[in-house]
Amino acid sequence: MAKKDTYEARTEEILKPIAEANGCEIYDVEYVKEGSDWYLRAYIDKEGGVNIGDCENISRALSDALDREDYIPDAYILEVSSPGLGRTLKKDKHLEKSIGDEVEIKTFRPIDAKKEFTGILKAYDKDTVTIETDENSITLKRADIAVIRLALDF
Numbered sequence: 657m658a659k660k661d662t663y664e665a666r667t668e669e670i671l672k673p674i675a676e677a678n679g680c681e682i683y684d685v686e687y688v689k690e691g692s693d694w695y696l697r698a699y700i701d702k703e704g705g706v707n708i709g710d711c712e713n714i715s716r717a718l719s720d721a722l723d724r725e726d727y728i729p730d731a732y733i734l735e736v737s738s739p740g741l742g743r744t745l746k747k748d749k750h751l752e753k754s755i756g757d758e759v760e761i762k763t764f765r766p767i768d769a770k771k772e773f774t775g776i777l778k779a780y781d782k783d784t785v786t787i788e789t790d791e792n793s794i795t796l797k798r799a800d801i802a803v804i805r806l807a808l809d810f
Contacts, residue, residue, distance in 0.1 A: 663687045663728055667696060667718075670725060674717045675700055680710055683739040684746060687732070694732035696722075699739040706738045745804040751780045758807040759787060763800045774807055 657665075664685045675682050683699040700706055700714055715736040722734065745751050745759065754777050761773040773794060775787030785804065786795045 660687050663696070666725070666727055667698065667722070670721045671698055671714075671718055674714055674721065678710060678714050678717075680706060680714065683743070683750075687728075694730045695735060696728070696732045697735045697737070699737060699743075701739060711736045711738070742805050742808045745806065748780070751777065751785070751804070754806060755779070758809070759804055760807045761785070761787065761796060761804050762802045763796065764802045765800065767796065767800060 664687050667687070668682055668685045671682055671685065680700040680702045683701045684697075685699070686695075686697045688695050688697070698714070698718060700710065702710070715734065718736060719734055722728070743750070745754055757777055758774065759777045763771050763773070765771070773787060773789070773796070775789040775794065777785070778788050778793065779786040780798075783798055784795050785798060785801060786793060788794075
C-alpha cells in the first residue's frame with residue numbers, strides 16, 4: 657500500500673469515532689500534495705449538512721489525535737470541511753447514496769464526440785455507470801470517467 661493510501665486509511669480509522677461523537681459521518685479523506693505543501697483533508701457530512709462548528713470541533717479533536725499518533729512524518733496542513741454541494745462521487749458508497757440524483761460526468765476522451773454528460777444516476781457496478789438523459793440511457797465504462805459529481809441546480 658502506498659504511503660498516501662496508508663495515511664488516508666489510518667486517518668479514517670482515527671476520525672471515525674470523532675465524527676460519530678459529533679453526529680457526522682466521514683465522506684472522504686485525502687492526503688495530497690499541492691505545490692510544495694502536503695494537505696490532509698477530511699470531508700465530513702451529516703443529514704441536513706455540516707456547519708462551521710462541526711468542522712471546528714472535529715478539526716480540534718482530530719488534530720489532537722493526529723499529534724498523539726504521529727504517523728505522518730511530513731509537515732502537512734489539516735483541513736476539515738463539507739464535501740460541498742457539487743461533491744465528487746469517488747467511491748461506491750457515494751454512488752449508492754446518489755442513485756436518482758442528477759450527476760455530471762466528464763470523460764478522459766470523447767465518447768460519441770462528447771466528453772461531458774449530464775443525467776440522472778440510475779445504476780453502477782464495478783465496471784460501468786448508467787445515467788438517464790432526456791433522450792436516452794447512457795452506460796459509460798468507469799475506466800473512461802475522469803470525474804463524476806452531483807449536478808448543481810441554480
